[in-house]
Amino acid sequence: MTSAEREAIAQRALEHSTADQTEVIVQVADAALMRFARGISNQNVASITHAISVRAIVDGRTGVASTNDLSDSSIAAVVERAIALAALAPRDPHQPQLPAGGTTHAPDGAYVAKTALADPFARAQICDAIVQEGERADDWCAGYVTTSAMGITIANSSGALASFDGTDAQANVKMIAADSSGFAEAYATDLTRIDGGRIGKQAVHKAAASARPQAVEPGAWTVILEPAACGELLAYLLSHFSAQAYDEGSSFFAGRLDERFFAETITLRDDYAHPLAPGMPFDYEAQPKSRVTLVDRGVVRAFVTDSYYARKLDVANTGHALPAPNASGPQALNLVVDPGTQSAEALIAGTERGLLVSRFWYIRTVDQKQAIVTGMTRDGTFLIEDGRITGGVRNLRFNQSIVTALARATPANDAHRTGGHGYSLVVPTVKIEGFRFTSTTEF
Amino acid sequence: MEFEELAGRALDTSIARGATYADVRFERGRTERIEVRNGIVATLADSESAGYGIRALVDGAWGFAASDDVSNAGIDAAAARAVTIARASAAVARRPFGAPPERAYVDRFITAIARDPAVVPLGERVALLLEAEKLARSTPKVAVARAWIDLWRTDKFFFSTIGSRIEQRIMQSGSGVQAMAVGNGDVQTRTYPGDVGLYQSGGWEIVESARLRENAARIGEEATALLTAPQCPSGTFDVILGSSQVSLQIHESCGHPAELDRVLGWEANFSGTSFLELDQLDRLVYGSPIVTIAIDNTMPFGMATCGYDDEGTQSGTSDIVRDGILRGYEMSNDTARSIGRESNGCVRAQSWEYVPMIRMCNLTLLPGTTPFEHLFDDVRDGIYMESNRSWSIDDRRLNFQFGCEIGWEIKNGKRGRLVKNPTYAGMTPAFWNACDAIADERSWFAWGTPNCGKGEPMQTGRTTQAAAPARFRGVTVGVGYDD
Numbered sequence A: 001m002t003s004a005e006r007e008a009i010a011q012r013a014l015e016h017s018t019a020d021q022t023e024v025i026v027q028v029a030d031a032a033l034m035r036f037a038r039g040i041s042n043q044n045v046a047s048i049t050h051a052i053s054v055r056a057i058v059d060g061r062t063g064v065a066s067t068n069d070l071s072d073s074s075i076a077a078v079v080e081r082a083i084a085l086a087a088l089a090p091r092d093p094h095q096p097q098l099p100a101g102g103t104t105h106a107p108d109g110a111y112v113a114k115t116a117l118a119d120p121f122a123r124a125q126i127c128d129a130i131v132q133e134g135e136r137a138d139d140w141c142a143g144y145v146t147t148s149a150m151g152i153t154i155a156n157s158s159g160a161l162a163s164f165d166g167t168d169a170q171a172n173v174k175m176i177a178a179d180s181s182g183f184a185e186a187y188a189t190d191l192t193r194i195d196g197g198r199i200g201k202q203a204v205h206k207a208a209a210s211a212r213p214q215a216v217e218p219g220a221w222t223v224i225l226e227p228a229a230c231g232e233l234l235a236y237l238l239s240h241f242s243a244q245a246y247d248e249g250s251s252f253f254a255g256r257l258d259e260r261f262f263a264e265t266i267t268l269r270d271d272y273a274h275p276l277a278p279g280m281p282f283d284y285e286a287q288p289k290s291r292v293t294l295v296d297r298g299v300v301r302a303f304v305t306d307s308y309y310a311r312k313l314d315v316a317n318t319g320h321a322l323p324a325p326n327a328s329g330p331q332a333l334n335l336v337v338d339p340g341t342q343s344a345e346a347l348i349a350g351t352e353r354g355l356l357v358s359r360f361w362y363i364r365t366v367d368q369k370q371a372i373v374t375g376m377t378r379d380g381t382f383l384i385e386d387g388r389i390t391g392g393v394r395n396l397r398f399n400q401s402i403v404t405a406l407a408r409a410t411p412a413n414d415a416h417r418t419g420g421h422g423y424s425l426v427v428p429t430v431k432i433e434g435f436r437f438t439s440t441t442e443f
Numbered sequence B: 001m002e003f004e005e006l007a008g009r010a011l012d013t014s015i016a017r018g019a020t021y022a023d024v025r026f027e028r029g030r031t032e033r034i035e036v037r038n039g040i041v042a043t044l045a046d047s048e049s050a051g052y053g054i055r056a057l058v059d060g061a062w063g064f065a066a067s068d069d070v071s072n073a074g075i076d077a078a079a080a081r082a083v084t085i086a087r088a089s090a091a092v093a094r095r096p097f098g099a100p101p102e103r104a105y106v107d108r109f110i111t112a113i114a115r116d117p118a119v120v121p122l123g124e125r126v127a128l129l130l131e132a133e134k135l136a137r138s139t140p141k142v143a144v145a146r147a148w149i150d151l152w153r154t155d156k157f158f159f160s161t162i163g164s165r166i167e168q169r170i171m172q173s174g175s176g177v178q179a180m181a182v183g184n185g186d187v188q189t190r191t192y193p194g195d196v197g198l199y200q201s202g203g204w205e206i207v208e209s210a211r212l213r214e215n216a217a218r219i220g221e222e223a224t225a226l227l228t229a230p231q232c233p234s235g236t237f238d239v240i241l242g243s244s245q246v247s248l249q250i251h252e253s254c255g256h257p258a259e260l261d262r263v264l265g266w267e268a269n270f271s272g273t274s275f276l277e278l279d280q281l282d283r284l285v286y287g288s289p290i291v292t293i294a295i296d297n298t299m300p301f302g303m304a305t306c307g308y309d310d311e312g313t314q315s316g317t318s319d320i321v322r323d324g325i326l327r328g329y330e331m332s333n334d335t336a337r338s339i340g341r342e343s344n345g346c347v348r349a350q351s352w353e354y355v356p357m358i359r360m361c362n363l364t365l366l367p368g369t370t371p372f373e374h375l376f377d378d379v380r381d382g383i384y385m386e387s388n389r390s391w392s393i394d395d396r397r398l399n400f401q402f403g404c405e406i407g408w409e410i411k412n413g414k415r416g417r418l419v420k421n422p423t424y425a426g427m428t429p430a431f432w433n434a435c436d437a438i439a440d441e442r443s444w445f446a447w448g449t450p451n452c453g454k455g456e457p458m459q460t461g462r463t464t465q466a467a468a469p470a471r472f473r474g475v476t477v478g479v480g481y482d483d
Helices: A003-016 A072-088 A120-136 A196-209 A227-241 A243-248 A307-313 A344-349 A402-407 B004-016 B072-092 B122-136 B204-209 B212-227 B243-255 B333-338 B372-376 B428-433
Strands: A021-037 A040-058 A061-067 A140-156 A161-176 A181-188 A219-225 A268-270 A292-296 A334-337 A353-357 A360-367 A372-377 A381-385 A388-392 A396-401 A409-411 A416-420 A423-427 A430-440 B021-037 B040-058 B061-067 B106-110 B142-160 B165-183 B186-192 B198-201 B235-241 B293-296 B317-322 B362-365 B381-393 B399-411 B414-419 B423-427 B435-438 B445-454 B459-467 B470-477
Touching: A003 A021, A003 A040, A003 A072, A003 A140, A003 A161, A021 A120, A021 B072, A040 A072, A040 A120, A040 B040, A040 B072, A061 A072, A072 B040, A072 B122, A120 A140, A120 A161, A120 A196, A120 B072, A140 A196, A161 A196, A181 A196, A181 A416, A196 A388, A219 A227, A219 A344, A227 A243, A227 A334, A227 A360, A227 A372, A227 A402, A227 A416, A227 A423, A243 A307, A344 A388, A372 B381, A396 A402, A396 B399, A402 A409, A402 A430, A430 B399, B004 B021, B004 B040, B004 B072, B004 B142, B021 B122, B040 B072, B040 B122, B061 B072, B122 B142, B122 B165, B122 B212, B142 B212, B165 B204, B165 B212, B165 B445, B186 B212, B186 B381, B186 B399, B198 B204, B198 B445, B212 B399, B212 B414, B235 B243, B235 B399, B243 B362, B243 B381, B243 B399, B243 B428, B243 B445, B243 B459, B381 B423, B423 B428, B428 B435
Parallel strands: A040 B061, A061 B040, A219 A353, A334 A423, B106 B165, B235 B381, B362 B459
Antiparallel strands: A021 A040, A021 A140, A040 A061, A140 A161, A161 A181, A219 A430, A268 A292, A268 A334, A353 A381, A360 A372, A360 B381, A372 A396, A381 A388, A396 A430, A409 A430, A416 A423, B021 B040, B021 B142, B040 B061, B142 B165, B165 B186, B165 B198, B235 B470, B293 B317, B293 B362, B381 B399, B399 B414, B399 B423, B423 B470, B435 B470, B445 B459
């Protein structure tokens, strides 16, 4: 479905509405994913989905209804359902005028037609290249290759109209040897930039290099976090930069804006336009996204807002709304960590005794206010002695405040895209002193 | 049955294009959510979604395609896509694996409900939440209070080329209330019921049975008291877990590792593998002899209760752990066949656009014989914990660390002072082997989990782990706060 078709649907919904204010989001997605494990494809799927969501505001009361039936009668019905819901809601004194939007431009490279048109055999070839690398090393492996294309149009009764089309391709693999494993991943908006053989080789190398892992004692360690691990850790800091968390007091820096929390080497931004992760240039209220410096050389400078919190806190709308209904507040979804000056190799070379971590697993918040999280290492954890990687170690559990960790952090001069579901991160390798491991496991 | 003609077209097209087996699942789902936050209705949402997913088996490999286009052209395109995807799977597979179900069923299933949520006026629903949320703001320290209701209704129509025609209406409901207190440089949260609310299969009666109004003020007071409560001590203690925390323990340390796809390595790159390896079946001493954990997908109130799973296997009961010994797995048709067993109906898809996969469904830890209050009797120095707050476990499901919202010291058989930030950690088999008492059936409860994540693309599953409070000896307590 083209943006013009989506805009026509959104316009029909707006015309039908009798609410004081109305917002319409029309989305279409065509997503496919091939998963492989132990020489078979255990999931190979594709789906085409459509959705229209209508937010109706009547006398400061809000209702939201959605459907995936885009017929004219269904569009009229979903608008009426949203208005009916709004009539039953209590009035919200902070309910703002919907934003009027503005001119936005999709970042270069956000949409690549070859990715949108990729067939299942293109994905299968990349999977096969990964598997072949494992077979050469006598490893078995599990992983996936995915491609997706999405289009979104947001229009509202304040005159905002914004459309965006984007593509994405990802691959990852866990390569499993006799007593060790290795991980590799790749992200791009252009599928042709995903090299299955390269990913397979990286994972094979990690599995081989971490073979015969030795047990090390938990405790405070100097760690070098590779980008996947760094990203997984920082993902648990994102919600702290929401205006809602700041306002309600659950953010680590609530009431302490402009204070130094991190090392001077740490600068964090929210940037939808980073070349490694080009994303949507507006938020789910059609407000143009600002590129926000959240932390400047260790000092927390900003949180992100939407129209609701901009009005409530009397600050600028940075354009970070999530789709209505949203009880989580605005969110920073495109985190970028500025690179440092030394190479990752130099950070390792400068470590007398430490651990190199490829990836974490199952991180969860232990303490919200202190941003303490726990989790496990996995798929390639290495001992560093006298500046050299000397072998693999068994996996460990950590309990660590992210805030404290970033106060002792040094980023390398590299930049890699990583991320999870619904957000992207561009991060370097990072060295952290005194990272606290609390137990070990059996492998 | 509804969709019969379209289903026939989907199956015929799949076979004509080369599939040896195909099935199609039409679904129409309705999701209603209301969330009140600090006196404001933050969410008042009503969502409908309808579509279908087609599975095709070609040369022993699966393909799946989903669409919301119910025109003949849309059906034809989706069937063709499923077959093409299956061919791509077969082209790079090192061996055939896929297997169709062996039995066909023609049947109908409807969740038993006492009161259809559809007849409960929206105003009544909103009023309940506004009242409960206001009550949760029972002290000035409560900065944020929330109350919510989720209602799900799913109509499924399953057809297969071996002759299955299964119609199901599944209804699930849930609600909860939460208070977050801020002060003393700290944030403390209490949730009721359990840790995510009360989620069960059924209608409005599930929401009413949660008794949100009656418990809201208490959780506000408890969250406030936790701000000034002493830190949970660190060390080795006997631990008694409330039933919702035992439910979470079962979910993470038994339900997930017993998924046979995970055991076979299919989840290795994402959700991980399992220590419950095939050579441990009928041998591994998973827990103490009082530990029996069974699958029961017919359980009243179970979130995963249905007549048939999403590949057409009839629901039933089977054991994972019986008297402490590992006896079985959660299985699909093809994975079960690979180990010489039959599927026990543990395949679910989040909705029509997702491929069915092995999911934890309803599990039950059989209750013991000890009245709950007597679990405390011979605990000299221990901690009682309730309501999960954090959960993490390694990717073979061995090393775990869980935290709870609230705890109380136990001294000489009596529950003592309140403690904040209680956490405990261990290795799964050692922990379950340290279980020496499970409370009796009077405190056994079917706790639902509405948001269990697994798979790529990630799917959300709705599970139940029924449990009673249980006692564990010699547990590591108080990790996470030793900075």
